[in-house]
Amino acid sequence: MHYLRAALQAASDLLGRIALVCMAFLMLATTVDVSVRAITGKPISGIFELSELAMALIVFLGLGWTQLDDAHIRVTALSQLAPPRVRRLMDALSWSAAAAALFLLALPASEDAARAFAIREFRWGYIEFPIWWAKIALAAGLWFGTVQMAFAAISALVGQPSAVPSTDTPAGMTPEFRNHG
Template sequence: MIEVPTLRHKRLFELASQLYRHIRYGAGISASVCIFLMVCTIVPDCIGRFFFDKPIYGTLELNILFMSAVVFLSLAWTQSQRGHVRVEVLISKLGPNMRSVFDIICWVIGFALFFAITIGGTKEAIHSITIGENLWGVKKFPVWPGKIAAAFGSALLCIQFLIDIGVEVQRIVSRKKLGVEFNQETLNIKE
């Protein structure tokens, strides 16, 4: 009787995990598309501005919105690939368990910061939609898509931090159960 709910929970977790991976991947692809669109708007604007003295109006305002999507929508995917900048001068000398502990500490701090950004960003996005906030320049652009992208990307990163923390805790527990503590010198591994 106990195994049936466990199987159901496991399937539910796998389904949620797969859904999250697809959403995270889609957000990363969206950020890449925004980079492409930025290039497609900036290059003609520069050519028009410098060669023909005819800029494309609204390019700056549009790219401000794209920049928000580029930065925030790519964060979770980059974290899942361990692509963020990290300095390992001190922790490279430690064993795997201590390295995992330092990773967990960093991810808890990152989670706290981005959770605050998610909450604040969500409030700002809702407020921006409510008042119809616009970016005024040569052309009028709504601000809320950029704020939604920032809040959504931050929320995805928070979920990724929680996943990474859970995985590292499992690694520490499994190493403790096996009674294994290896370091790079013990295994003769060169990175």
């Protein structure tokens, strides 16, 4: 289980760093595009198309860090009242449902990515921009999320935390409040 946790951490870090690069691009490109548009009255060709892809990649490739930090938004009022054993079962059930939902999204996304790659799909806009690579990245992010959620469900069943304990809790805030408040 330790090796799987370490592999998930490494993959999550890689995908998270790619998401950060996409976010940095999105912020910089949008700022430059708005500035150029204000000065010249014309946008920079391709920024809009790349921004669309960057937003999607930020969400799906950043899922891993959110899962490892145990930072998904959730309501725990009912589970906090349950005995520990029932709470673990409830957590396992909810993570299993999340894994199933991501699996149901990953299947058609993978089929679409394979089709997009086969035809080298592109998007029309100011420029003709290839999008097949982004569809592959999104499908990979969904499959990774599915594996992470399934791992969290198994971890909950056996009573091990699936998240890495965070050391970045703001002053005056308990980890319980940060994770569940």
